Amino acid sequence: MPSSCRSGVCQSCLMRAREGTPPAAAQSGIKDTLRAQGYFLSCRCVPEGDLSVALPEDGAGRFASTITGIRQLSDTVMELRLARPEGFEYRAGQFATLINGQEVARSYSVASVPELDADLEFQIALVPGGAMSGWLANEAAAGTALHVQGPNGHCFYACADREQPLLLAGTGTGLAPLYGIARDALRQGHTGPIHLFHGALREPGLYLHEPLRALASEWEHFHYHACVLNGPAADEVHVGPLDAWLLETLGTLKGFRAYLCGAPEFVKLMQRKVFLAGVSLQEVFVDSFLPAKAP
Amino acid sequence: MSTLYERLGGEAAVNAAVDVFYRHVLSDDRINYWFEDVDMERQAAKQKAFMTMAFGGPHNYTGDDMRNGHKHLVEKGLNDSHFDAVAENLAKALAELNVPQAEIDEVLALVGTTRNDVLGR
Numbered sequence A: 001m002p003s004s005c006r007s008g009v010c011q012s013c014l015m016r017a018r019e020g021t022p023p024a025a026a027q028s029g030i031k032d033t034l035r036a037q038g039y040f041l042s043c044r045c046v047p048e049g050d051l052s053v054a055l056p057e058d059g060a061g062r063f064a065s066t067i068t069g070i071r072q073l074s075d076t077v078m079e080l081r082l083a084r085p086e087g088f089e090y091r092a093g094q095f096a097t098l099i100n101g102q103e104v105a106r107s108y109s110v111a112s113v114p115e116l117d118a119d120l121e122f123q124i125a126l127v128p129g130g131a132m133s134g135w136l137a138n139e140a141a142a143g144t145a146l147h148v149q150g151p152n153g154h155c156f157y158a159c160a161d162r163e164q165p166l167l168l169a170g171t172g173t174g175l176a177p178l179y180g181i182a183r184d185a186l187r188q189g190h191t192g193p194i195h196l197f198h199g200a201l202r203e204p205g206l207y208l209h210e211p212l213r214a215l216a217s218e219w220e221h222f223h224y225h226a227c228v229l230n231g232p233a234a235d236e237v238h239v240g241p242l243d244a245w246l247l248e249t250l251g252t253l254k255g256f257r258a259y260l261c262g263a264p265e266f267v268k269l270m271q272r273k274v275f276l277a278g279v280s281l282q283e284v285f286v287d288s289f290l291p292a293k294a295p
Numbered sequence B: 001m002s003t004l005y006e007r008l009g010g011e012a013a014v015n016a017a018v019d020v021f022y023r024h025v026l027s028d029d030r031i032n033y034w035f036e037d038v039d040m041e042r043q044a045a046k047q048k049a050f051m052t053m054a055f056g057g058p059h060n061y062t063g064d065d066m067r068n069g070h071k072h073l074v075e076k077g078l079n080d081s082h083f084d085a086v087a088e089n090l091a092k093a094l095a096e097l098n099v100p101q102a103e104i105d106e107v108l109a110l111v112g113t114t115r116n117d118v119l120g121r
């Protein structure tokens, strides 16, 4: 049985009860349609009675797919493209859990936009000794089969008010969902200002610098702010901590909707800061890249 | 005679008050460390529950829930001074939202009835 987060988020441990009723806690957070069919998360399941279980069926939130391409976006970030399985309906910014032939399961944010891109696209950082990122970098190639579970998550563009200012902030590959959300917002005709802040340790980590600069010159109300912790860097790149610079650049965040993605420490810090700077609690959306836990 | 909750403006007023109040709490060094580790994502719902109670609105919390919900905090030393600071921030937030003093007093009186449960006495 694959598992990843062990805390009810990634849904990679999905199973189906053939007989018996799974406890409510193991069914919380899964789709109504799956719940009705007896699906549950095994990492959350302490059975209360007899339970006869089966692996999920293909199509029940888990889809077979093949890799259509892998390329380097920088020294440490790769773009993974997968054939989008039929029936895999998603919103840009949601995440999916990839499961490889060795039953390693890891969650990744979808960077593509269903209405604009044929494939599912992911931006994946190479983690030293990483089970999934290492496998993708060294063993997987176009044509390799894997499974996609999902999509999950609430971090996507759904603004009733097209004029609302948006703040998108992420570090590292936290940019992946933000890139999807930004393009989706523009596609849907969002007219309010969109500020995208991308933070990296050093300049090579700004792995979408040119595409984002191009997007900013194409759309007057889309603003791209690049930021690195350690210089040297080009003139248009700020050197220093992202949080301080963001608040200095935008001043008050009253009325903003904020999307915060990437390393859990960054997300936690920013949630607090943007709230104190004026964003309403209900207007904060996050995607925290929690590392997988050992089973 | 309408209820306090209705007079304050019901759910819309609760939503407006939550942000202002919680910002004060997180900026208050006397109490903000209690909220250091709480998950911000769930706070929107929890703060709404708090405010609905304070406004005398419909909620499902019992005194025992308040007791159990704050038990781990009482064990770490939650006391009257913290309770008073929360009440003070609440009054400040409501005043900023132009709630009349008479209603603020009613809210504080209502919140006061939870003191012994919250502090586990």
Ligand SMILES: Cc1cc2nc3c(=O)[nH]c(=O)nc-3n(C[C@H](O)[C@H](O)[C@H](O)COP(=O)(O)OP(=O)(O)OC[C@H]3O[C@@H](n4cnc5c(N)ncnc54)[C@H](O)[C@@H]3O)c2cc1C
Residues within 6 Å of the ligand: A005, A095, A106, A107, A108, A109, A110, A122, A123, A124, A125, A126, A127, A128, A129, A130, A131, A132, A133, A134, A173, A174, A176, A177, A287, A288, A289, A290, A291, A292
């Ligand atoms: C909702 C969600 C969305 C995510 N989206 C993305 C995404 O779009 N792009 C992306 O690159 N990642 C994303 N992640 C993180 C991803 O799921 C994996 O945790 C990550 O790719 C590492 O997996 P791995 O198998 O390569 O390494 P593992 O085998 O899990 O880890 C190998 C070792 O590295 C450590 N480690 C794990 N992560 C890091 C890290 N970031 N830095 C340093 N050390 C680390 C581990 O503790 C372990 O010791 C997301 C996570 C979640 C929960």
Ligand code: HEM
Residues within 6 Å of the ligand: B031, B034, B035, B038, B039, B042, B046, B049, B050, B053, B054, B061, B069, B070, B073, B078, B082, B083, B084, B086, B087, B111, B114, B115, B118
């Ligand atoms: C003034 C009366 C108070 C009321 C009516 C009240 C009400 C509540 C409610 C409804 C919850 C949510 C419980 C849940 O659904 O899980 C809660 C949680 C909490 N309260 Fe209070 N509370 C009060 C005082 C305080 C005080 C004085 C402190 C500390 C200074 C405090 C700190 C907390 C914390 C830290 C949580 C847990 C949040 C979490 O774990 O996510 N509360 N309270």
Ligand code: FES
Residues within 6 Å of the ligand: A002, A003, A004, A005, A006, A007, A008, A009, A010, A011, A012, A013, A014, A041, A042, A043, A044
């Ligand atoms: S939901 Fe069970 S391991 Fe992630």
